[in-house]
Amino acid sequence: MPTSAADAAPNAAPVDLETRADDASHEALRLWLRLLTCTNLVEADIRGRLRESFGCTLPRFDLMAQLERHPEGLKMGELSRRMMVTGGNVTGITDQLQQEGLVSREPLANDRRAYLIRLTPAGRAAFTRMARAHEQWVEQLFEGLAETERRALFKLLGRLKSTLVSA
Amino acid sequence: MPTSAADAAPNAAPVDLETRADDASHEALRLWLRLLTCTNLVEADIRGRLRESFGCTLPRFDLMAQLERHPEGLKMGELSRRMMVTGGNVTGITDQLQQEGLVSREPLANDRRAYLIRLTPAGRAAFTRMARAHEQWVEQLFEGLAETERRALFKLLGRLKSTLVSA
């Protein structure tokens, strides 16, 4: 939780521009802090429930979720990109899910370097059970916001996201 | 990155309520997903810069930031609560910062179980340098949003946060 270093006592020097700059920074900082807090709160809640109810972790769930919506299979790199984590990380999670028989690594005809990762039937079944609960949890977490608020928030985050990726 | 299990082909069964419920869930899910993405993008950027520019990690920076704004010192438990991480985690990070001479653990008169963690002069100096850059990074990351957008987003996140903690 970052904070700022500059809430010192006021001084007599020309503070116009600097004060404005500081204020802008503070404002952005507080926005960022709040964004992070909200994400942490939601994430902690979901992770806890996932663990309690299904003995599953969030990353495992997320990986399976990607596969679920891409039944044709995904390569490791695609998984990595979609999950916004590094390749090495995906390797580890995939290894475990494969060990547990929830996903499969199939060789690719054209490219002998790559695999195609898919949910096994068991994996699909396990994921479906979890996804139902997961959807409800998320809906509950956000239902304190009115429909219009959710829509507005969604839109603003969309704006933010687009400026972030293009920056 | 969670997704939903239900974009199957349309069927003829009565889909009214269920469809609505699904839509509401999908909506919340997409909102959550977008929130997470934005946070991840910002966090990754800042972490990378912090590492490149100062060889520091985000958690270390955050811990020091908490101490900076509480010069009277904080107990481990307070740090843990403010940083929204477990106590065990704070122990580890504090150990390292202490090793590096950036923070100090001072015994507490009333309570021999607790310490008071404080920035050392060296720690304060190091943090001040980093905080200056950090503020600019954050401001840059959000400057793609107009002032009114930032304000609106800040407000909406405040609403979300309050519903989350009270839930």
Place this chain on the structure above:
DNA sequence: CGCATATACTTCAGGCGTCAACCATTTTTC
């Protein structure tokens, strides 16, 4: 007082995540 409970912190095992280095296989380039 003396026991029970609560609090402050640490430790440990294990999973997540990064980065950097590495191997194997394409693809490019000349």
Place this chain on the structure above:
DNA sequence: GAAAAATGGTTGACGCCTGAAGTATATGCG
């Protein structure tokens, strides 16, 4: 075609983070 570069994936070292169990001190209550 062969050397060079790019791509797909894995590995290993290291740090963050959690949950559960453990230690030490404080507090409450009979």
